Amino acid sequence: MRKKSLMLAAVLAAGVMMAACGRISTLPDNSQDKPVASQQTESKYSFELKGIELKTDGDLTEYTSKLGEPSGGYYEAKSCAFEGMDKFYYYDSVTLQGYQKDGNDKLYSITLMDDAVKTKEGVRIGDKKDKVVSAYGSDYTEADGQLLYESGNTRLSFVMKDDEVQSIIYSVK
Structure with a gap:
């Protein structure tokens, strides 16, 4: 299931x-407005x-x-x-x-995608906001129901609902 x-x-x-x-x-194919x-x-x-x-x-x-x-x-x-x-x-x-x-x-x-995996810092889906902040610190931006951490070329997003991690996404920023 x-x-x-x-x-x-x-x-x-x-x-x-x-x-x-x-x-x-x-957008035209030759547009310079595409994200990079x-x-x-x-x-x-x-x-x-x-x-x-x-x-x-x-x-x-x-x-x-x-x-x-x-x-x-x-x-x-x-x-x-x-x-x-x-x-x-x-x-x-x-x-x-x-x-x-x-x-x-x-x-x-x-x-x-689910709680069977966790970040290297030990955070997984289902964990509370306090655990995220304890593992990653308070240097984050909170927007649109997400805690956003950035370093170098990476954005680490914790999608939150009711103070609980729903999704974890590492992406190029």
Whole structure:
């Protein structure tokens, strides 16, 4: 049941992204207004999956070759924010999203899907805000129901509801 709900959540997320693309597609292909991932590289935030340290803007091809076949599948779609294709790899409890930058596949985001995984600092979905602040400190921005921490090129977002972590997302800022 858990895997089915994870796949449903992943498919819904992909659908939302594709719907958002329709709104952005009015930009001409040669537009310079498309978002560009940050050029900063050093961040204190990373995530470890199967013993492999994953960093946003890292080499997605290297990561996925080390991680092996994604247990929940793979999906790609034309990017509405970047050039080329967005790529989604669904591993147990974790979704990796890639984008293309200078002809290379880079890791854009890492989404923790359930409480079976936790951050290197020990925070998982279901934990209280106090635990997040204890692990990461009070140097965060609170906006739209999220606690946002930033370091180097990485934004670490804790989506909160009723003082409880609902989702954890590492992304390029």
